[in-house]
Amino acid sequence: MSQSLTEIAQILKDSDKKVQLIYAFNGTGKTRLSKEFKELIVPKIIEVNNEEQVELARKKILYYNAFTEDLFYWDNDLEGDTEPKLKIQPNTYTHWLIALLSDLGEDGNIIKHFQRYTNDKLTPRFNEEYITKKDGRDITVKAFSEVTFSLERGNNDHLGNLKISKGEESNFIWSVFYTLLDQVISVLNVAELTDRVTDEFNQLEYIFIDDPVSSLDENHLIQLAVNLGCLIKSSESNIKFIISTHNPLFYNVLYNEIKAKSGYILSRLDDGKFELETKYGDSNQSFSYHLHIKNLIDQATKDNSVQRYHFALLRNLYEKTANFLGYNRWSDLLPGDKKAYANRIMNFYPHNTLSNEEMAEPTTPEKAMVKLLLDNLNQYGYWQQEEQNG
DSSP states (O other), rough: BBOOOHHHHHHHHHOOOOOEEEEETTTTHHHHHHHHHHHEEEEEEEHOOHHHHHHHHHEEEEEEEEEHHEEEEEEEETTTSOEEEEEEEHHHHHHHHHHHHHHHHHHHHHHHHHHHSTTTTEEEEEEEEEEEEESSOOOOEEOOOEEEEEESSSOOOOOOOOOOOHHHHHHHHHHHHHHHHHHHHHHHHHSSGGGGSTTTTTTOOOOEEEEEOTTOOOHHHHHHHHHHHHHHHHHOOEEEEEEEOOOOHHHHHHHHTTTTTTTEEEEOOTSOOEEEEEEOOOTTTTTTTHHHHHHHHHHHHHHHHHOHHHHHHHHHHHHHHHHHOOOOOOOGGGGGGGGGHHHHHHHHHHHHHOOOOOSSSSOOHHHHHHHHHHHHHHHHHHHHHHHHOO
């Protein structure tokens, strides 16, 4: 049954499950779903009209998504080119988050988590300053507002300030959130309110995580999924977790780590609405990632509804198939007499972003090519074997 993202967010909110795990392809709407869910907890009308209610409502949910990363930005020191800094966008959320982590002395743990996924010599250094924070009253708190990075030599010396890569930046921002999450679970596991080191988490009800650190290699991604799963399992409070991802490996590891009984697939339909389908077993046992893609494309060819994104799915399917069968290149699977043309459109549509090249929909010959390329994969016996096992 097709639904809006708001309706799906309401389903997630109404669930009594401690952990809800969602799989969806990139571009389906995972980040928008996390925003819709936040809107159910913290409606914009409250944000505008009542600051005290904002504070209470905001403390009901912690979320990590693409917008979380946007709260961090670079000052590249264009004049001197020697002091690049990662700065933190000031708003009520970051004031609360950074002041809290600073107050709890968690900068050391942020560094530890960051180096676990990057390089044990790559070291963040936090500045500290006093900021004014509105919390029903004006108070001044100690916090850090910018971070510099350097490579340590091991002799109390370091190689100046560096601008880290985008992947390393994502790792750092996740490490900040993960450190907070670790602290949240630890604090709320203390049953007596008066025994907790802070009362900042007492109203917390939900944690929504959308695609943490997609830039990690497989080994570190597995490690992250295991660490996150262990952290979730250690939670003894009533907090509910919602985690969405486009990565089948991350989904599988986390699914098995938390011993889930079921998960969801989020799909976007042709009418612009969405479907949240319950699946039992991890992706290897239930929705079979590659078979799910195959069925989506097959249905589109039958309905004559092939769109640009189906070429991206088809290329993804060829890449997975080539990897499974041991081919060096996915293009090795293309039919010989159509190879040049097929290769061109398979590369063109997924990567075409120039506005003057945009097309409303693929041409009739290009749609026919999608069916031909999908049928071409049927010569590989593992399709039939997988379908029989599925």
